[in-house]
Amino acid sequence: MNHLKVHHIGYLVKHIDKALSEFERLGYAAVSQVVFDGIRKIHICFIEKDGYRIELVSPADSSSVVAGLIKKYKNSPYHLCYETPDLDASLAALAGEGFTAIDMPTPAPALQNRRVVFLMNPFLGMIELLENRFPE
Numbered sequence: 418m419n420h421l422k423v424h425h426i427g428y429l430v431k432h433i434d435k436a437l438s439e440f441e442r443l444g445y446a447a448v449s450q451v452v453f454d455g456i457r458k459i460h461i462c463f464i465e466k467d468g469y470r471i472e473l474v475s476p477a478d479s480s481s482v483v484a485g486l487i488k489k490y491k492n493s494p495y496h497l498c499y500e501t502p503d504l505d506a507s508l509a510a511l512a513g514e515g516f517t518a519i520d521m522p523t524p525a526p527a528l529q530n531r532r533v534v535f536l537m538n539p540f541l542g543m544i545e546l547l548e549n550r551f552p553e
Contacts, residue, residue: 420501421499421546422499422500422501422549423499423500424470424498424499424500425463425471425497426496426497427471427495427496427545428492428493429475429483429486429487429490429494429495430487431475431491431492432475433451433461433462433474434451436475436492437473440466440471440473443466444466445465446464446465446466447463448463448464449461449462449527452527453477454525454527455526457483458476458477458480458481458482459475459476459477459481459483460475460476460477461474461527472498472527495542496543496545498544498546498547499546500549501548501549502548502549502550503548504522504546504548508534511546512536516538517536518534518535521534522534522546522548528547531547531548532548533546533548534546
C-alpha cells in the first residue's frame with residue numbers, strides 16, 4: 418500500500434463557520450468554499466497550514482452520515498484520507514488486510530466529483546480512499 422498518499426485529515430465540527438473562524442485564528446487558510454454534499458448531507462471546507470490539509474465536516478441535519486458521530490465525538494479529527502491511483506484495487510487490497518468498507522464508492526462534490534469510499538479497521542478506526550483520477 419505504498420502508493421497511498423495522505424490527502425487530508427477529516428475534522429468533524431458542529432458549526433463549520435465558527436470552526437473555520439477559529440482555525441483561521443491559528444493561521445489556517447481556507448483553500449475552498451464551503452460546499453454542500455447532498456449525498457452525505459454534510460457541509461465541507463478545506464483549510465491548510467504548513468502543508469497540512471484539513472477537511473472540516475459538519476452535518477447539515479439530523480439525517481447526515483456524521484450526525485451520530487458529532488453526538489459521540491463532538492468536535493474532533495475522525496478520519497485520514499488517502500489518495501490512490503486505483504480506488505477499486507486499493508479497496509480490494511485493504512479488504513484483504515482487515516479493512517471493511519462502510520459505504521460504496523461515490524462521487525464527492527467537494528473533491529471535483531472524484532469517487533471516495535470509507536473503511537473501518539478495528540485497530541485504526543476510519544479511513545477514506547480518494548481516487549486521484551477525475552471523472553470523464
